[in-house]
Amino acid sequence: MPAHISPEQAISTVAEPTPHPRTFKPQGGGKTLIVLGDEVLTKSDHDFSRAYQLLAALAANEKYEVWLNTEKGLDTMESYKDIPRLNIAAEHGTVLLISQYSDEKMEIKSVHELAEKLKKAMDTVLRRYQKDFEPVVEDIRKTLTEELAGFVLRLEDKSGEVRHGATDKGNLVAHLLATGWHNRGIAIGGRESDEGMFKAMNHANGPEGDSFHAVIVGQLDARKTFAKYKLQSVDEVHQLLTRLALSKP
Secondary structure, rough: OOOOOOHHHOOOOOOOOEEEEOOOOOOOOEEEEEEEOOOOOOOOOHHHHHHHHHHHHHHOOOOOOOOOOOOOOOOHHHHOOOOEEEEEEEHHHOEEEEEEOOOOEEEEHHHHHOOOOOOOOOOOOOEEEEHHHHHHHHHHHHHHHHHOEEEEEEEEEEEEEEEOOOOOOOHHHHHHHHHEEEEEEEEEEHHHHHHHHHHHHHHHHHOOOEEEEEHHHHOOOOEEOOEEEEEHHHHHHHHHHHHHHHHHO
């Protein structure tokens, strides 16, 4: 959870999110914050061209502030780096590639250079590996306990990572929303590590608001989520982003 958002301030998990209405109309004079987990944009190489075009169209709209937010390294986002006005947050938001008005990109290697209120960033990802490394999982956990206090092992369906427990993809989103520059926002993700983004959006809404949408993509299975809305597939994500891209500034 973002460090400065307490459990009491975040909306509780829901058993089943509501299908997203596929519309999200920006209102008022502020910017709309759009934060996307990289995994919800492409399921295969076939999706890349469409995803690239959508990101370029969204980022070109001056009413939008668009971020790709990934736990992977910045080098894995190489294909998107040349999109003007697109911002990229890598390694759980500890490495930032920020678009500037000159269309140049500024890389910030640690979040604390951007805002003092965030905890000092660390080199969070020690290794990534395929999940067929199950036999060594216990050895990794033992090493973390004995030698790397504060670091945790997180497993997903096809991969895992070792990262510092204080890192959270929601920290950056919470900071951006705290600036007061945005009157609408949407965060779309499909991994467990995206839950921090959802909590930050919920916190921005307050108890009754619905200007900031938290959207999970794919099947939840037994996992609960902080996302209020859901989409079933990458194709549905593309449909929603297409409508956003076609919205008038």
